[in-house]
Amino acid sequence: MRNYDLTPLYRSTVGFDRLSNLLDSVMSTNTNPNSYPPYNIEKTGDDSYLISIAVAGFTQDDLDIEARDGQLVIKGRKPEEKDERTYLHRGIASRAFEMRFELADHVRVTDAHMENGLLNIAAIREVPEALKPRKIEIAKSPSIEATVEV
Numbered sequence: 001m002r003n004y005d006l007t008p009l010y011r012s013t014v015g016f017d018r019l020s021n022l023l024d025s026v027m028s029t030n031t032n033p034n035s036y037p038p039y040n041i042e043k044t045g046d047d048s049y050l051i052s053i054a055v056a057g058f059t060q061d062d063l064d065i066e067a068r069d070g071q072l073v074i075k076g077r078k079p080e081e082k083d084e085r086t087y088l089h090r091g092i093a094s095r096a097f098e099m100r101f102e103l104a105d106h107v108r109v110t111d112a113h114m115e116n117g118l119l120n121i122a123a124i125r126e127v128p129e130a131l132k133p134r135k136i137e138i139a140k141s142p143s144i145e146a147t148v149e150v
Helices: 007-011 017-028
Strands: 039-043 048-054 063-068 071-076 097-102 107-115 118-125
Touching: 063 107, 071 118
Parallel strands: none
Antiparallel strands: 039 048, 048 118, 063 071, 071 097, 107 118
């Protein structure tokens, strides 16, 4: 894996702390495609998204979802099993996990529910009216000379 030095970027920018932190975190995370648990990120509309995480064997009480500081954190912890079971094959993992997703500006989580072993988390981008592009009408004036005072 290549390592990039972003120090020149940091020296010449002001107010882009979140962007530089995001670049640092993306470059330092494990890019293993077999991460646990498996998940999908789906774009369901122009400004809506759905994160689906396979949490077979977990209950709602075993899961914790928190959105803060532009980050979505999902934790799963199963209580210790008391019974002594003998498995011939154990393919359903029930180990603890923590997943982190960076949320873009103005993206907020709106809903979370479990269905058929999947934890579905809905998010939507809500750009404030003040930040949306707006059309500026050009006023028609009779002549430039009429508006200039002598």
